[in-house]
Amino acid sequence: VIFSIIEDCKTLCPNAWIINFTNPAGLVTEAVFRHTDWKRFVGLCNVPIGMKMELAKLLNVDVKRLHVVFGGLNHLVYALDVLVDGVSIKADLFKQVEAMKMTMKNIEDIPWSSTFLNALGVLPCPYHRYYFQYNEMLEHFMEEYRTGISRAVKVKAIEKELFELYKDVNLAIKPPQLEQRGGAYYSDAACDLISSIYNDKHDIQPVNTLNRGGISNLPDDVVVEVSSVITKDGPIPVHVGALPAAALGIVQQIKAYEISASNAAAKSDYGQALLAMTIHPFVRSEKLAKALLDEMMEANKEYLKGFFKED
Template identity: 60%
Template sequence: MSKGIKIVTIGGGSSYTPELVEGFIKRYNELPVRELWLVDIEEGKEKLEIVGDLAKRMVKKSGLPIKIHLTLDRREALKGADFVTTQFRVGLLDARAKDERIPLKHGVLGQETNGPGGLFKALRTVPVILDICRDIEELCPNAWLINFTNPAGMVTEAVLRYSNIKKIVGLCNVPIGMEMGIAKLLNVDHSRVRIDFAGLNHMVYGLDVYVDGVSVKDKVMELLTDPNNSSFVKNIQGIGWDPSFIKSLNVLTCPYHMYYYKSEQMLEKEIKNYEKGETRAEVVKKLEKELFELYKDPNLDIKPPQLEQRGGAFYSDAAVRLITSIYTDKRDIQPVNTINNGTIAGIPNDSAVEVSCMITKDGPKPITVGELPVPVRGLVQTIKSFERTSVEAAVTGDYNKAILALTINPLVASDKLAKEIVDEMLEAHKEYLPQFFKKN
């Protein structure tokens, strides 16, 4: 790697890419990126060119010797890569809109990574990530795969259980968003805050929180009872926790817990948005349109601040921080999705968990958690059962497994309802689910 690093980003036409490029520019002294290959598919070609041109202008402004390549040929890009990042959306935002709208029609939460939406995003995404893994095994077997594609936990699990790739780390912006949010609440610099994270992707808890190594958990729990402080991500509006609930739970929740602990209120809110034609996918479509108009400006050579409205703020900062720590063997602590191997008791060893890890040149070394606190243990195990069954359904195309997965999920009230939703969503996403429509 002495000649500099080759990074390949699959889903390079994403609106997040400028933040990634900004991260590589900022950390160039520690992470000398020589080549950045942005890869996309035919439907994403126009966006790839717009984002790619902006990336080239950003690099030119920085004066750094980073070469940006744009391609629709994934295999050409992957040859000899050191790191591969994945940030793609099978079926684009139209598929996300269906994931949100169809469940709501049945009176069930429609959300990108939870409930029926999470199941169907996994069913579409898992075969694609496994296909990418086969190319990586052949063309850059020593590369690290850093996945941000949602549902990140299930995607990481699929790679761990159904491919030969061991150098995989799943990444989400929720933990870093929680750290940033808590730093802001406490009015301290983010670098001074550390949270002990444990759980699953979008089902992660903060077991303790420290400033300069001293626990401030009690103070933070108090602050979290304010409705304005209950969510740290743009795509979930906080409702505010009941003070007695949050205090007795005695761990930090992530914004996605609202779908489980406040299902009724969140469903009401989503149905109102649905009736106004304002599901999150529709909001994001408008935001993306505005962002790409900005990106087209030939005078723009920085990441525009409007990108933070997109909901993925800090993604790329987290990604570049992670890649840098692996490359430099930094041994700092970061929350990532990795193989459990006994880190959390009661979760299968070969499953993905989201935990605080020491990041080394050999990848993440999880900090052992042992048993999760009793009040949260059951929900985490239930969601892991849902995730494992969903991944199996995605790999095998087993219709009954898909219904079983959805019936296990706490957001769906019965097996009959699960079957109705699966039937309608299979038909709606038929184009992206060939494994379920194989001719006998």
């Protein structure tokens, strides 16, 4: 779909910027930079701005006084440093970790320990719970499965209510159901980014773009989610330094998965799809990966025609 949109833009608006919200935002952005010649593309997520807002609440400071240095991948980003009025308060912040409620509507709020965070040296995003609190998250999902009330079921019900409300052309309030859907601060992040590109503001925002030296221990040509200076010519990654070794490993593994998955999508390559599925840390078995992949491909066959070409 995104490749088709890019082809349309080449014809209709070759100087436009494409700002992508669709998930997985990092993987989509990786595919665009790896498999097209379109460079005016930025991936955007609400996780970093959500973390910043929650930190401002926790610290009881105006968000304008707060600066968070971000580095990592989409849904796998870290707050590398947290500054108030230009002074790092990261060490003190970790002492308050038990009070943090830094999660999202779709992620169970399992607290981090201050011992773990001090050892890690950076603040993980809510999605890190899937990796660093795997057993607890799995048990939460299994309990939802047993009761038949999964997040997907909840979202389906919420969206049904929302679309009924949206039928009213005179609706002039923000429906309370929207608060349960997720996606908080997306409008702020989007408008800030659009304004900064258009007005060449040179302010700093976390976006998904080519690394280009932003994270020193990742390749320059991979897509990362990193604090960037936003200009009329697009984002310029801030040189945030190296990720700590304990944080780097999972980032490298997921980046390898994203590259293989983007290759599979762009080339309709079953082998690359199997490779991507197998090396993802949630699967951990080639046999299981093949079973999952084949089932998903069959279920979505009408959308994956490139994988089912006639001989």
